Structure formats: C-alpha cells, structure tokens
Amino acid sequence: MKILKRLLKIIFALIGVLVLTGVITLWLDSLGTSYLRINKNEPTSNDSYLIINVNIIPMNKDTILIDKMVYIKEGIIEKIADSIRVKGIEIIDAKNKYLTPGLIDMHVHVWDKYELGLYLSNGVTAVRNLWGMPMHLRIKEDVIKNNIFSPEFFTSGPKLTGRVFIGDDNLNITNPSEVKEMVISYKNRGYDFIKTYYGLDKDIFDAVIEQAKISETDIVAHPSQKVPFSYHLNPQIKSIEHAEEIVQQPLQFDLDTIKLQPIIDSIALSNHTSYCPTITVFNNIYQMMIDDSILDSESLEFMNPLIKKVDSKNQFDRWFNEKQKDSNVVSRIKNQHDFHLAIVRKLHKAGVNIVCGTDAGIGITLPGFSIHKELKFYKECGLSNYEVLKTATVNASKTHSIMNSMGTIEVGKMANLLLVDENPLLALSTLENPTYVFVKGRKLNRETLDFYNEKAKNRKNLMASALRYLENLIFEK
Template sequence: MKILKRILKIVFALIGLLALIAIFIVWIDVSGTNYLEIDKNDSAYHNSYLITHVNIIPMNQDTVLVDKMVYIKDGIIEKIADTIEVNAIQIIDGENKYLTPGLIDMHVHVWDRYELGLYLSNGVTAIRNLWGMPMHLRIKEDVFEENIFSPSFFTTGPKLTGSEFIGDDNLNLTNPKEAEEAVISYKERGYDFIKTYYGLNKPIFDAVIEQANISDMDIVAHPSQKVPFIYHLNSQIKSIEHAEEIVQQPLQFDLDTLKLQPIIDSISQSKNTSYCPTIMVFNNIYQMMMNDNILDSETLQYMNPLIKMDDSKRQFERWFNAKQKDPSTVDRIKKQHDFHLTIVKKLHEAGVPIICGTDGGIGVTLPGFSIHKELAFYKEAGLSNYEVLKTATVNASQTHAKMNQLGTIEKGKLANLLIVNENPLANLATLENPTYVFIKGRKLNREMLDFFNEKAKNRKNLMATALSYLENIIIEK
C-alpha cells in the first residue's frame, strides 16, 4: 500500500510538473509575441474591404484581370467586377498594383510564434508544418479563433518512424497496432495530417495507410527505405517530400537521367500524388560548404536561437568536416543539387503537380525568406513564372481538401492575398516585398510586416523553445 501511495505521488507530481511547464510555455509564447495578437475591436484590423484599381493575378488561369474591384466581406472574397457598389465600407486604392493569392509553403518546421510573422512578412499566408508537437495545436487553435496574425496553419502529428529510428523527434512504431493507435490519437487531438518517415516496413506502413483512410487523414510521406519507392504512390498519400530522396533511394546516388525517367513515369501515373522538392534545404548544404562564416551571417539572426545553437551548428560542422576530409564533396553536392533541378523539370514535363516547400526552420533554411529562393530554383529548372507561382498557390491548395479555400482569387475563396508593386508573371522578385498582406481579409501594411521581422531578429527565446521541446518529449514519448 505504501508503495502504491508513493507511485501515485510521483505520478501526480509529474502531472503537476507537466501542467506547470505547459502554463509557463504558453505565458512565454504569448508575452513575447503579443505583437501578433488581433484586437478585433480595432477598426484597423477589420476584415471587410473594397479594393479598387487593382490588376488581379487570379491563378485559376494564366491571365491578368486589369483594373478590377474586389469586395472582401468578413474575410471572404465576395465579388470581383469592373464596378462594385458597397455602402459603408473602407476602400483601398490598389494604385494599379497587382493582387495575387498569398503564397503557401508546404514544408516547414515551426519552432516558435516569431516565425509566423516572418512568413507573413514574406507573403506566405499559409503553411503546412511537418513535425507536429503540442505547441502546434495551441498555435492552430489561436489561428482558428483568429486571436493572432498568422498564416493559415496546418500541421501533421509527430513523425511516424520504424523502431530503429530512435530519437526525441520520432514516434517509433514496432507493430501495426501501434500504428493504428497513433493515427487515431492524432486525429482525436486535432492534428491535420499524418507524416510518415524512415524505417516503416510494409506491415506497419499498411496499418498507417489503412487507419488514415478510416480516420480520413491525408498522409505526407518522407519516403521510407524499408519499402519500394513506388509504394508511396498510394491514393492516401497526397505528397512525397524531397527531390533528394529520389536520388538516395531508387537511384542509389546514380545521377543518371535515363534511370530517372521510369521513376518519373511511375509518379506521373499516380493521379493523387503531388511532389514537394524542397530544393532550398539541400542547396543550403552547398552554401554551408562555400561559406565558412555562414553561422555568423546577418541572415542567420532570424533563426530560432536554439535551432541555430544546435541544429544549424551541427549541420555546419558535419559538412565542414566532410569538406576538410574530402574536398571533392563540394563538387559532388553541387552536382546533386543540379540534378534536383533536372528532377523538377522532368516532374513538370510529366504533369506531376509540384508543390512549393522549403524545409524552413531547420539547418540554415530561414522561415519565410527561403520561399523566394525555392521559387527561383523552379524558374531555373525551366518553369514559366505562371507555372512557378502555381506551385505556391493553386497546386498547393489542391493537395488537401481542407486547403481548397486557398490558392486562387475567386468568389468564395479565403482572402489570403498580396498586393505587390509589379506583375509577378513578369518579375517573381516583386513577391519578396509585398505592399500589403491580407490574412483572412485583415490587412497588414509594409511597416507592420517589417516590424514583424525586427521582433523576430535576434530574439531571446532559447529557453522557451527548449521547454516546448521538453513538453513534446513528455507527452509524445
């Protein structure tokens, strides 16, 4: 009986500790990023406008609708026409600038709320977070309740891996029953999608797919090396991540375009699967080897301090040491990056929907800023500006049913929009500095967006991030 009482005391103490950690984390998040809070009583933040004299890039077709009006009502696009009469509405003169759908980054890793402002300042109005933790459910709730300025927020649960991939960031599955229970749990707790990762063998993978279908949860797949690559071309899997996984798995690092073509053909035959190349994050390996001072660069001041101290440093040291040991590694990495561009070109030519993702938030890949470099790589791979924009707008929005309200400028769509100075169909760089960002119809001007950048720069939230990570380990492991 005494032993039972002691065990109960320990259990209750752990529960109390967990509760205190969660409360402390929430308090730090809210107090440090209260500049993102929406005051719904402030007329500056209402979500109904009439935009006049604006040129529209609708993205449901390759065209420009010249000198139009757009009526946004309660955060939704209500009407698009040459002339619209609305009483008692604030009017925004578009000054013959260009209205585009907000950008969507389909592969990010969010570590704190400061990053939400970085995405908005770069015109990213929706993100798909691919490593879920409890803090992401809190962010998702605040976004849904419209308590904070943030991109539309979607998140997978924790990564599902095989038993040998032991680590704080994985949920290690040893049998199909565990796989079923994990999918059911993530659905009940409010995660949007399932992310599969390395080490899933066929029986466990089958269980994940079957339960995801029953639970109506789309799967995002980082390919597992325990099953053939084509095994990921399942209707429940809505996107496959990383161009380098094609090189590493089916090609076994053989950069041969003849061997690549059958793989591309097999992907193209799957009508439900998009591909998210994440060119940017692999290219950053090359950038780290070319710049010995990259960790001290001004741009890295926008990285989460814990990630910069740990992940960024470890990745830099890994590739710096690889270069020192074998100088030819630099050329090898550059050649593989160039081959990734060939993969993008071949995927596009085969009609595979390409969706833009950056892997922002890890290594030296900056949240928000990196999407413009990712888009530039697609342009380099041979896509037209319109085709490039599709990857971060309409293609992305069509990947999952719950994202269908995004991606185009049409009646009934969510007013996640950008006003930019030039026509992005002629100059993609104009997207880097939007004049206005609308998030669910609420307008953010350039001054406010620059303020978001400054607040995120050199932030002092290392301990808060560490506590969020600790919370994740306690709850998810």
C-alpha cells in the same frame, strides 16, 4: 526517517521551483509575441474591404484581369467586377498594383510564434507544418479562433518511423497493432495529416495507410528506405517530400537521367500524388560548405535560437568535417543539387503537380524568406513565372481538400491575398516585398510586416523553445 522526510521536502521544493521557472519562462515568451494578437477593437481586426483599380492575377488561368474591383466581406471574396457599390466600407485604391493569391509553403517546421510573423512578412499566408508537436495544436487553435495574425496553419502529427531508433524527434512504432489507436488519436486531437518518415517498415506502413483511409486522414510521405519507392504512390499519400529522396533511394546516388525517367513516369501515372521538392534545404548544405562564416551571417539572426545553437551548428559541423576528410564532397553536393533541378524539370514536363515547400526552420533554412529562394530554383528549372507561382498557390491548395478554399482569386475563396507593386508574371521578386498582405481579409501594411521581422530578429527564447520541445518528448513518446 527525519532525514528522508527532509530530503523529500527539498526534492519537491526544487521540482516546484523548476516548474514555476518553466511557467514564467513560457509566459514571458508569450508576452513577447503579443504583437500578433488580434484586438477586436482596433482597425487591424477589420476583415471587409473594397479594393479598386486593381490588376488581378487570379491563378485559375494564365491571365491578368485589368482594372477590377474586389469586394472582401468578412474574410471571403464576395465579388469581383468592373464596378461594385458598397456603402460604409474602407476603400483601398490599388491603381497600377497587382493582386495575387497569398503564397503557401507546403513544408515547414515551426518553432515559435515569431516565425508566423516572418511568414506573413514574406507573403506566405498558409503553411503546412510537418513536424507535429503539442505546441502546434495550440497555434492551430489560436488561428482557428482568430486570436492571432498568422498564416493559415495546417500540421501533421509527430513523424512516424519503424522499429529502428533514428532520433528522439521521431515516433517509433514497433507493432502494427499500435497504429490504429495512434492515427485515431492524432485526428481526434486536431492534427491534420499523418507524416510517415524514413525507416518505416512495410507491415507498419500498411497499417498506417489502412487506418488513415478509414479515418479519412491524408498522409504526407518522407519516403522510407524500408519499402520500394513506388509504395509511396498509394492514393492515401497526397504528397511525397524531397527531391533528394529520389536520388538516395531508387537511384542509390546514381545521377543518371535515363534511370530517373521511369521513376518520374510512375509518379505522373499515379495522378493523385503531388511532389514537394524542397530544393532550398539541400542547396543550403552546399552554401554551408562554401561559406565558413555562414553561421555568423545576419540572415541567421531570424532563426529560432535553439535551432541555431543546436541544429544549425550540428549541420554546419557535420559538413565542415566532411569537407576536411574528402575534398571532392563539395563538388558532389553541387552536382546532386543540379540533378535535383533536373528532377523538377522532368516532374514538370511529365505533368506532376509540383508544390512549393522549403523545409524552413531547420539547418540554415529561414522561415518565410526561403520561399523566394525556392521559387527562383523552379524558375531556373525552366518553368514560366506563371508555372512557378502555381506551385505556391493553386497547386498547393488542391493537394488536400482542407486547403481548397485558398490558392486562387475567385468568388467564395478565402481572402488570403498579396498586393504588390509589379506584375509577378514578369518579376517574381515583387513577391518578396508585398505592399499589403491580407490574411482572412485582415490587412497588414508594409510597416507592420517590417515590424514583424524586427521582433523576430535575434529573439531571446532559447529556454522557452527548449521547454516546448521537452513537452513533446514527454507527452508524444
């Protein structure tokens, strides 16, 4: 009996040490991102400005408003005119510069707060996180309360799958009766969307759609192979993710543009569903296959260390091994990437609302930086610069009603803005290095944005990230 008591004391002591170690690890990690905190007593907390002599790319139509003034009051665009008089306010002279709406990345996976700074430094002022975990609700609360500098933050709940286990990161539903309580719970807890995923059976999918409609919650769909592709054109589903899913499911890897056209037509006819191609993340498979040293590249220093050690490495190993087994796999991946570009061309020609998403945060797809690669692919598809920019501004903002306050420069809209040196309708590359980023009207200069990059580079928070993922496995299963 004494031995048992002693053993229990040792076990409880070890548990206590582990818990304390975990708490300290997470606390230290939170200190590491304290540079993002908004100090209400510092000038950077100011959210009211008068911008003068600026050329505006409003994005509600294909035009430039030359030499205007913009009055930002408490984070909202109050007035746009040739002349505005306001007393006691900081004036920003933007002569020869261009003001555009901030960019929106509609498909990301956020792993830590460092990534929020990476998005801002690349002109991304709103993100749609599609791998919901408890830590994302805490980030969202900090953003809503204006505690941190961050893009506007929208997040789905955990990924919903069917009865077959396809990974510990997915939430398996075995019975449609579970769905109602689950969807209601996610909405009550603060998740913005329902994310349906690969492997969702028809009866469960029906239950998700039914309850999402009752709960007035939008669905974002990674297509499930358990139902016809047309099933994802339900009005409750506001966007479909990944061009490769068209290849993998309705086309069964047959890269046939004739067979593709009816699929494109059906998406266009739905008239309520956006499409998020995420060309970049698939192209990065090709990049891994042609560059054996890519995991050691400087750019990968911006990836979360847990993701780099686990997911980046696993993906690289998978495709490296495929390449050893089959010499034709590299050309097949390249051909499929080229076919994805054809899909985007046809979606655009058919009038489908294309929204820009990158799938950043997994594999080797970098947070923030990747949006510029994605936009270049749309340009390669034949879209004009204005049409490309629409995918990451106005098109994205009209996908969900909760995002309608962004995406254009108009009176009453949120002041999520970029001030850039060149006209992006002529040079999209100017978006990669904004002079100022305004998020809810708060101004971040280039020096601050570069500092955010440096803080995120080679960060040492692998254990903290692992603990947050463990929290998800414990509390969301």
